[in-house]
């Protein structure tokens with residue numbers, strides 16, 4: 001069982017009435033990695049996460065977590081898996097420490113291990129001095145830290161984080177990135193979903209681009225970028241008319257382009273050879289470019 005991947009999905013389908021939220025999806029998350037599901041709202045990320053925790057049951061296909069089949073072995077999965085949901089479900093009526101205690105009990109930690117686990121949780125969340133604070137009085141960033149720490153209380157081998165920093169300001173996002181990097185450094189496998197490019201690029205060893213319930217590409221961010229959009233992008237600003245001309249010109253020379261707001265990005269710019277029309281800002285390609293090339297849509 002130790003050679004099983006952290007997550008294995010084969011041809012998984014999940015429907016809600018007429019909506020197919022997960023559509024014949026294949027995915028393999030290696031043990032020890034920090035793996036990102038990157039996709040826009042509605043792509044099926046949360047549904048996928050819920051299939052991995054046994055909160056939802058697939059209509060078709062095979063779902064395995066650390067070698068345990070779902071939904072059959074959901075109890076075994078819960079024991080080895082930590083869950084940080086997209087929607088905060090902390091109990092506002094309880095204090096910070098009480099939220100951790102309740103969870104320790106739910107996770108069936110032996111009674112004599114619970115105080116140490118709660119203390120460790122408070123440390124991970126950097127909330128030791130807030131142990132007795134009612135959860136309703138925490139800031140958004142503190143709540144997120146507590147939610148993540150709670151998911152780690154039983155020392156899971158795999159942590160599932162669904163959009164861990166959504167809606168938080170950039171400074172708090174940085175703190176949470178450090179928290180996630182620390183989890184990873186301890187050897188815990190992390191599978192997270194996000195629609196923030198920067199988050200995936202910074203944290204993840206491997207990314208699956210998810211769109212309309214499917215994985216459209218997967219690999220380490222740098223590989224995905226190199227394989228999909230080349231090594232350089234030229235960003236050109238101008239009037240809509242000028243940009244349309246550049247688009248035509250670039251395409252006639254076999255270069256791919258993408259519009260974003262007031263600029264046009266010419267991909268494959270490493271192949272340019274001093275053409276007069278090609279003046280602008282050179283930049284490194286990103287996963288956003290990958291996403292646009294693969295799906296024809298913007299991620300943000």
Ligand SMILES: Nc1ncnc2c1ncn2[C@@H]1O[C@H](COP(=O)(O)OP(=O)(O)O)[C@@H](O)[C@H]1O
Nearest residue numbers: 016019021039040041042043044045046047048
């Ligand atoms: N419980 C549900 N009932 C009906 N439709 C759902 C339910 N959960 C998700 N969906 C639909 O499935 C699709 C994928 O949703 P979701 O998994 O939440 O995407 P994401 O997390 O990537 O934003 C969306 O079209 C959403 O409206």
Ligand SMILES: [Mg+2]
Nearest residue numbers: 045046086163
């Ligand atoms: Mg979601």
